[in-house]
Every structure is written in C-alpha cells, then in structure tokens.
Amino acid sequence: MEQKNRIAFIGTGVMGASIIKHLLKANHEVTVYTRTKAKAENLLELGAKWAKTPREAAEDKDIIFTMVGFPSDVEEVYCGENGIFQSAKAGSVVVDMTTSEPSLAKKLYEIAKEKGISSIDAPVSGGDVGAQNGTLSIMVGGDKVVFEKILPILQLFGSNIVYQGEAGAGQHTKMCNQILISTNMIGVCESISYGLKAGLDVEKVLQSVSTGAAGSWSLSNLGPRMIKGDIEPGFYIKHFIKDMKIAIDEAEKMNLDLPGLKLSKQLYNTLLEKGYGEKGTQALIRYYVAD
Structure with a gap:
C-alpha cells in the first residue's frame, strides 16, 4: 500500500493524535472522528478532515483505524447505528488498535468477513513517547495476507511489528x-x-x-x-x-x-x-x- 490511501482514524487521544500526524506527514488523506471536536482541532489544522460520526468517517475509505477507550466503545464505533460497519466498503481494511477483548476481536473479524471487509486487531505498546517517535510495538492478529498488505502503513508509526496469528492473537x-x-x-x-x-x-x-x-x-x-x-x-x-x-x-x-x-x-x-x-x-x- 505505498500509494496514497484514504484513511479514517477514530479516536484522537494521547497516542492516536501522534499516529495521525505520522499518516498526514506521509501524505495520506486522513479523516478523523472523536467525541469532542475541540480535541482534534490541531489535527484539522495539519490537514486532517473532520467527520461527525464513525459511520461518516468510514465511508469510502481504504483503511479505517480505531483507537478508543474500552471494549464497549469498540463495539459502539463498529456496530452501532452510526458505526463503521454501516458504511465501510467491501475491500476495505479495519484495524482496531484499542487494547480490547480477544473475543471481541474475533467477533469483529467475523462480521467484517460477512461484509467483504478485512479486520485486523493491532494493539500497541510504547506509550506517548513511542507514538510521537514512530517506534511503537504493534501486535497483529488476523489474516496474514492482510497484515502484509497494510504493513507499510503500520511502519509509519511502528518499529517492532509482529504478526502473531489469527484474529484475537494480537489482543x-x-x-x-x-x-x-x-x-x-x-x-x-x-x-x-x-x-x-x-x-x-x-x-x-x-x-x-x-x-x-x-x-x-x-x-x-x-x-x-x-x-x-x-x-x-x-x-x-x-x-x-x-x-x-x-x-x-x-x-x-x-x-x-x-x-x-x-x-x-x-x-x-x-x-x-x-x-x-x-x-x-x-x-x-x-x-x-x-x-
């Protein structure tokens, strides 16, 4: 995926904001959503686009990243009325970087598969420093062919990226x-x-x-x-x-x-x-x- 991608990023917290900056620096088109728009203002100034809901953010995107707080938040941004699965196109890749439940990662994988979407669980370690420096450790679960497809994108903000196995293995x-x-x-x-x-x-x-x-x-x-x-x-x-x-x-x-x-x-x-x-x-x- 070396070409310019249309990317959505849901969650612009301490780590998410730094990751988004790396994506923007690499000239990818990034649309962001977070519950409080004010928290994303500095990213909008850097060129990110704003979406009012995860559903709107995910529409017609190649890759959709999520990095939210709790498993309940993950389920809501994917499966809710205004969730990602309501608009994500077939052939797109969803990447949940939230630290969440392995069982939920498997559930999202199965739902995505039914819709012709690829799903990866990719929690990270390294904190705010790792996110800022692009040196995060990324632990990936899902189909290996999909992992290899998005690896160049993950390398923009991670330095230790390991494929762990099937869906849930990353978690x-x-x-x-x-x-x-x-x-x-x-x-x-x-x-x-x-x-x-x-x-x-x-x-x-x-x-x-x-x-x-x-x-x-x-x-x-x-x-x-x-x-x-x-x-x-x-x-x-x-x-x-x-x-x-x-x-x-x-x-x-x-x-x-x-x-x-x-x-x-x-x-x-x-x-x-x-x-x-x-x-x-x-x-x-x-x-x-x-x-």
Whole structure:
C-alpha cells in the first residue's frame, strides 16, 4: 500500500493524535472522528478532515483505524447505528488498535468477513513517547495476507511489528505485555521509594541500575517522570485497569492464577478511588510516596 490511501482514524487521544500526524506527514488523506471536536482541532489544522460520526468517517475509505477507550466503545464505533460497519466498503481494511477483548476481536473479524471487509486487531505498546517517535510495538492478529498488505502503513508509526496469528492473537499478546508492565511497575515504584527513604540521589540510582539486569522500559522512561513528580498520562490509569481486568478474566478462562497481576490491579484501584484515573500509570508512585 505505498500509494496514497484514504484513511479514517477514530479516536484522537494521547497516542492516536501522534499516529495521525505520522499518516498526514506521509501524505495520506486522513479523516478523523472523536467525541469532542475541540480535541482534534490541531489535527484539522495539519490537514486532517473532520467527520461527525464513525459511520461518516468510514465511508469510502481504504483503511479505517480505531483507537478508543474500552471494549464497549469498540463495539459502539463498529456496530452501532452510526458505526463503521454501516458504511465501510467491501475491500476495505479495519484495524482496531484499542487494547480490547480477544473475543471481541474475533467477533469483529467475523462480521467484517460477512461484509467483504478485512479486520485486523493491532494493539500497541510504547506509550506517548513511542507514538510521537514512530517506534511503537504493534501486535497483529488476523489474516496474514492482510497484515502484509497494510504493513507499510503500520511502519509509519511502528518499529517492532509482529504478526502473531489469527484474529484475537494480537489482543492476547497485548495481555502478555500488560501483565509484564503491571508487576514491573510495582518493582520500579518500590525501588525508587526505597532509594528515597535511604536518602539516596535516586537519579544516580537509576543511572546505576537501569542498564543492568534490573533494566526495563518502565524504569528508563517512567522512572525519571516519577522522580520529577510528573504523573501526566502517556497511558491512563483507568485504561490500564481495564486491561488488567481483561487479562485476569482471560487467565481465569484458562484456569491460570496470576497473583502478581491481581496485586497490581488492587494497587491501581486504590489510586483510581483517590481520583488518579486520568493520570499516567507512573502515578503508582503516589501509593508509596506522597506528593
């Protein structure tokens, strides 16, 4: 798909907006929809077109991306009265980048197939930084031939793009990703909290530990934000809790107990109750260290 494509993008949040900028920079025609038009104004100034509904956005498009909040939002933007499936043309490709339920990814795949539309589940990891730099990790489920067809587009904003298997496999892989992050974040916060209590210069601590066996993306990218008191979102706590719930539910279906994941969800729920739902995942540090 090296030619100019007519693209719709539903959801212009923290990550979606940066992805759209990459698509515009590559001279693709992009139509956007989000619930609040004001949030898309900077994209419209850059050349994106506006649609009043997902249905309108999807009309006569080659590729339709979605990146919304919750599985219920995904179902609404695809299957609702003003949803994508009401207008998407046969031969188009829908790509859901929301972290959602594997079962829903399979459902969308089957509905799309009946309409002559190709469906891909392609959740991402890398946060706001990865989206801005075009270095997202993208985990793809669906038909391999469709994956290969849209790969040049995905490469505009992703650097680690892996085909995982049939519909739903991308979402299952994202659950593996979120499980790793959930328990790792506890370790990062507890390490920084310990360093502070011990009277250490925690920036120097990070300098020592981040490149050794204890290193991780969260430590290198979110650890410095924690130290500075920056808890603004690269990824919302309320969405992370949603992801953890999906992972716990899927694990239970497979008779798998994940106590570390359950503990992390418990800690994040405590922050949610304190009003941190729209802060970044690094705000877990507030559980250990007061502002």
